[in-house]
Amino acid sequence: MSVEAREARQPWILLSPALGAVTFLLLVPLIFIIVYSFWLRSAIGGDQVGFYLDNWQKVLTDRFYRDILLNTLKIAAVTTFICALMGYPAAYFIARSKGSKMVLLLLLMLPFWISYIIRTMSWINILGTSGALNTLLVSVGVISEPVQMLYNEATVILGLVHFLLPFMVLNVYVSLEGIDTNLEDAATSLGATRWQAFLQVTLPLSLPGLAAGGLLCFVLGAGTYITPVILGGPRDAMFANLVFEAIITQLNWPLGSALSLLLLMVLGVLVAIYNRYLGMSQLAKGLG
Amino acid sequence: MSSVTLNNIVKRFGNFTAVHRSSLDIAEGAFVTLLGPSGCGKTTNLRMIAGLLDPTEGEILIGGKRVNDVPIHKRNLGLVFQNYALFPHKTVAENVAFGLKYRDVAKSDIPAKVEAALDLVQLPDVGHRYPKELSGGQQQRIALARAIVIEPDVLLLDEPLSALDANLREDMRVELKRIQARIGVTTVFVTHDQSEALAMSDQIVVMSAGRVEQVGAPEDVYNTPASEFVANFLGASNILEAKCTGTRADGDVTLEAPIFGQMTVPAAKAPRVEGAGPAKLVVRAEKLLLSKEKAAEGVVSVPATVETVDYQGQAVRYFVRAGETQLQAINMIDGHPFAEGSQINLHLRPQDCAALPGE
Numbered sequence: 001m002s003v004e005a006r007e008a009r010q011p012w013i014l015l016s017p018a019l020g021a022v023t024f025l026l027l028v029p030l031i032f033i034i035v036y037s038f039w040l041r042s043a044i045g046g047d048q049v050g051f052y053l054d055n056w057q058k059v060l061t062d063r064f065y066r067d068i069l070l071n072t073l074k075i076a077a078v079t080t081f082i083c084a085l086m087g088y089p090a091a092y093f094i095a096r097s098k099g100s101k102m103v104l105l106l107l108l109m110l111p112f113w114i115s116y117i118i119r120t121m122s123w124i125n126i127l128g129t130s131g132a133l134n135t136l137l138v139s140v141g142v143i144s145e146p147v148q149m150l151y152n153e154a155t156v157i158l159g160l161v162h163f164l165l166p167f168m169v170l171n172v173y174v175s176l177e178g179i180d181t182n183l184e185d186a187a188t189s190l191g192a193t194r195w196q197a198f199l200q201v202t203l204p205l206s207l208p209g210l211a212a213g214g215l216l217c218f219v220l221g222a223g224t225y226i227t228p229v230i231l232g233g234p235r236d237a238m239f240a241n242l243v244f245e246a247i248i249t250q251l252n253w254p255l256g257s258a259l260s261l262l263l264l265m266v267l268g269v270l271v272a273i274y275n276r277y278l279g280m281s282q283l284a285k286g287l288g
Numbered sequence: 289m290s291s292v293t294l295n296n297i298v299k300r301f302g303n304f305t306a307v308h309r310s311s312l313d314i315a316e317g318a319f320v321t322l323l324g325p326s327g328c329g330k331t332t333n334l335r336m337i338a339g340l341l342d343p344t345e346g347e348i349l350i351g352g353k354r355v356n357d358v359p360i361h362k363r364n365l366g367l368v369f370q371n372y373a374l375f376p377h378k379t380v381a382e383n384v385a386f387g388l389k390y391r392d393v394a395k396s397d398i399p400a401k402v403e404a405a406l407d408l409v410q411l412p413d414v415g416h417r418y419p420k421e422l423s424g425g426q427q428q429r430i431a432l433a434r435a436i437v438i439e440p441d442v443l444l445l446d447e448p449l450s451a452l453d454a455n456l457r458e459d460m461r462v463e464l465k466r467i468q469a470r471i472g473v474t475t476v477f478v479t480h481d482q483s484e485a486l487a488m489s490d491q492i493v494v495m496s497a498g499r500v501e502q503v504g505a506p507e508d509v510y511n512t513p514a515s516e517f518v519a520n521f522l523g524a525s526n527i528l529e530a531k532c533t534g535t536r537a538d539g540d541v542t543l544e545a546p547i548f549g550q551m552t553v554p555a556a557k558a559p560r561v562e563g564a565g566p567a568k569l570v571v572r573a574e575k576l577l578l579s580k581e582k583a584a585e586g587v588v589s590v591p592a593t594v595e596t597v598d599y600q601g602q603a604v605r606y607f608v609r610a611g612e613t614q615l616q617a618i619n620m621i622d623g624h625p626f627a628e629g630s631q632i633n634l635h636l637r638p639q640d641c642a643a644l645p646g647e
Contacts, residue, residue, distance in 0.1 A: 182373035185340055188360045189367035190438060191390030200386075204377050 036257035047254060055258035065242065065259070069266065072239040075153065076221035079160040080168075083217045084210060086161070087168030091209075092202075094169070095176035105173075108166050120159050120230045124150065151233035159227040164220055168213040175209025176202070211278050219267055239263050290351030290441040290474055291316045292337060297346035299332050306332040308498045309346070314476060314491075319468055321477045323485040324495035325521070330478045331446060333495075337476060338444050339363050351441060361390070366435030366473070370447040372427045374419035380406070380430050381415035387438035405437035406430075408467060425456045432464070436471060443468070443475040449484060461487055482522045486510060494518050512557050512642055513570060519642070524573035524605075526615045529646065532567040541643055545569045547610045548588050551638045558643035566646025575640040576617035578606055578632045587635050594630045610634060 037055055040048040059065050094104045111119060126132050127149040134146040149155065179202060187197035225240035232238075237245075240263070247256035292314040299307040307329040314320045322330035335341040337348060339360035348355050355363055374383050384402045393401065406412050409429035419427055428448055435443060448464070449457045465488050468475050479485055485492050486506045494501040494509060494517075502514040513519035516527055530545035539555030551569065553561075561567050583589030592610035604625040606617045615634070626632055 180371065180373060182369045182371060183375060185338075185360075186367060186369065186373040186434075187375075187386065189338060189340075189363075189365055190387030190434070191361050191364075192386075193359075193361050196390075201375055 033257045033261060036253050037261055039254040041250075041252040041254050045251075052254075055255050058255065059258045059262050065262075068237060068242060069239055069263070072222055072263075073266070073270075075157060075160070075238065076218045079157050079164060079221045080214050080217040082157070082161050083165050083168040084214055087165055087213065088172055088210065090165075091169045091172035091176055094173050096181075108169055111166060116163060117226055117230070119162065120227055123155065123159060123162070123231055127155065150231060151236070153232070153236050155231040156228050156236050156238075159231040160221050160224060163224075163227065164217040167216050167220070171213030171216065172206060172209045175206045175212075179205045207278075211274075215271065215274060219271070222267055223263065291349075292442055292474060292476065293347075293349040293352075294333070294337070295347040295349065297333070297336065297343045297348065299329070299336060299341065300344045306498055307336075307343075310498075310500045311346075312493060312500065312503070314474060317472050317474055318490045319465070319475045319477065319488060320491045320493060321479060321485040321489040322493050322495060323479060323482065323521075324501075325480055327497075328495040329498040330480075330493075330495050334444055334446055334476060334478045337442070338365055338367055364438070364441050366438060366440035366443040368428070368431050368435050368443070368445045368448045370450050372419070372424075372431045372451075374427055374431055374434070376419055378418075379415065380411075380417050380419065380422070383419065383430060384415075384434045384437050386434060391438060401437055405433040408436070408470070409433045410463075424452055425460060428452065428460065429463075432467065436467070436473065440473060443473045445475065445477045447478055447480070450479070450481070457484075464488065486522070494521065496521070512559065513644070514560065516568065516570075516644060519570045519644070524616050524618060526571040526573065526576070527644075528569045528571065528613070530567050530569040530643070532561055532564050532643070532646075534564050535561075541567075543567055543569055543643060547590055547613055547615075548636060551588065551641060553641050553643045554639050557639075557641065560645050561643045562645065568644040568646055570642040570644060571615070571636060572640065573605070573616045573618040575636060576615060576619075577635040578608065578617055578619055578626055579635050580632060583633065583635050587637050589633045589635050592632060592634045594626050594628055594632060597625050597628055599625055608632070608634065 036047075038051050038053070040050065040052040040054055042048045094101060094108070097104060124131065128134070129146040129148055133149070134143075137143045138146060183201050183205070184194070184197045187201045188194060192200060222238075223240055224238060225244060228236050228238045228241055239259070243256050243260045243263070246252045246259055292312075294310065294312040296309050296311055297307055298305070298309050310333075312333075322333055324330045332341060336343050337350075339355070339358065343356065350363065350365075374380075375386065378386070381399075381402050384405050385398050388398050388401060402415065403412070406415060409432055411426055411429050411433070414422060414426065414430070419430065422430065428451075432448070445464075449460050452460060461484055477485075477488065489506055491503060492506055492509045493503050496517045502509055502518045504512075504514075509518060510522050513522065513525070519525040519527060528545050528547070530543045530551075533542045533544050535541055536552070541553045541555065541558040541561050543551045543553060545551050548569070553569075558567075578592075578594070579589075590610050592608040592615070594606055595609050595614065596607040598605035598607075602622075603618055603620050606619065606626065608615050608617060617634070
């Protein structure tokens with residue numbers, strides 16, 4: 001075999017495990033789901049194979065699905081915004097700390113050692129009617145009866161922020177870490193205050209990290225299933241809960257397939273718009 | 289334009305003392321170089337003048353005013369970094385204009401000032417480009433333009449040429465000196481490169497391990513090193529343990545040195561030697577001449593063997609052995625160098641030597 005042919009083959013050999021995984025674990029199931037979404041669940045049980053548009057008509061016209069989809073996107077957006085506000089200063093602090101950087105990063109990773117479900121359920125011990133906060137407030141006499149703080153939209157967002165914050169911090173940290181600290185020094189030597197130097201130099205240069213973190217938080221938040229189940233009330237269902245309901249509870253695979261494809265498409269379009277207008281590649285250009 | 293004074297400055301990081309008590313006066317308009325190996329405290333000094341570090345003790349004065357408590361953004365200094373530190377997300381023109389936005393400069397005057405600064409560094413047509421589209425040398429010129437467009441009281445240069453390759457470095461050296469002379473700004477230049485220091489400075493401050501070893505004009509520091517460290521750091525020197533046998537009426541010092549025997553060193557080149565006792569003879573490598581000929585009158589000559597030849601084109605560095613002692617000599621040549629193993633004579637004029645007090 002010639003050298004050229006060998007060199008041409010090499011990338012494909014290196015890529016093949018990943019390509020295999022993507023094909024069999026993502027692409028093939030996705031095609032199944034697409035096909036499923038055009039089948040029909042018959043009244044007597046069992047699926048009717050064919051090309052029916054009934055599921056699609058239902059998910060695209062039913063106001064119930066539309067409202068939950070919009071609410072899901074709203075919760076994901078609010079969560080992302082809070083994560084950005086809380087995560088940026090934390091990431092900045094870690095990136096600028098000298099000796100203890102590794103310890104701080106380890107602490108950031110620590111929550112991942114505990115199951116996400118356990119972490120989410122721990123809020124019940126904190127905010128529940130017999131939880132830590134209620135017990136404290138009753139014992140110091142602020143309230144006479146325990147108050148129900150759980151099972152509403154705010155606790156769903158709280159749980160999501162708890163879950164997603166490390167992703168935001170890590171993404172922003174990585175971009176801040178890549179910024180030469182001499183740049184801020186140069187800006188202040190030219191007459192900018194520390195704050196002006198941050199706004200003029202560090203913040204714009206870290207936007208790619210903030211954008212990547214934001215995208216990750218938004219997509220993971222919009223697709224969440226566990227958090228509303230554990231921390232939400234009956235009216236706080238998010239879109240992934242509808243998919244679960246259709247497939248697991250009602251055994252209606254065709255409808256569940258159509259629902260999950262709808263969520264996938266909506267998120268796909270939002271990511272494309274986000275990429276177009278926040279122009280992540282454009283931002284990255286300046287960093288050379 | 290302002291003078292800079294460091295008054296009994298000490299800088300400690302935890303238990304480590306980066307700068308031992310040192311004082312320094314930098315005259316208005318002077319080009320002063322802080323020279324020393326890495327870790328000698330030269331950059332720490334520069335960063336304290338800039339306001340990026342606070343001195344642990346002592347005072348810093350710029351233009352006669354104490355600036356210890358003046359934050360960096362109010363000190364009006366131009367700072368140039370080794371890695372240029374240009375803002376990658378701003379165009380060249382925006383980079384240069386950056387400092388003007390924080391000064392009382394009318395918006396309409398900014399483009400003209402930016403253009404003038406880019407003209408001064410001889411890059412008039414790159415304003416619309418991004419820094420990464422320029423070469424390293426061009427980026428450093430832009431960094432210089434950005435620092436001088438604000439008409440700083442003091443220009444601080446932190447190893448600005450070290451990231452450039454050799455040829456470019458020598459061009460930029462001349463260029464930098466030309467620009468500094470043109471605008472006449474007081475300049476503090478930090479480098480570990482002795483040839484940069486010798487070529488550019490009005491005054492050199494040689495530093496070692498947080499202490500100032502010597503302050504002086506380049507010729508003085510080079511010809512009359514104040515310590516063994518300075519003698520070795522600036523150029524190559526042979527330092528021989530000797531014995532001072534006395535001081536003559538005209539102040540010249542007589543030494544009894546190994547290999548060379550009886551030597552008389554001029555008073556100006558032995559300012560620190562006081563009377564008889566242990567001393568050191570400093571012989572610059574380029575003052576030690578290899579020859580097959582006999583020495584002229586007044587030139588000391590000793591036989592030696594060439595051990596190693598390091599050929600450099602117009603010059604050769606020889607390592608020679610005379611008795612038990614190995615010596616280094618750098619000679620200009622226009623033919624072939626002496627071969628390894630040749631028997632030659634070492635010629636040395638006593639007035640080319642310097643003497644230091646012994647321990």
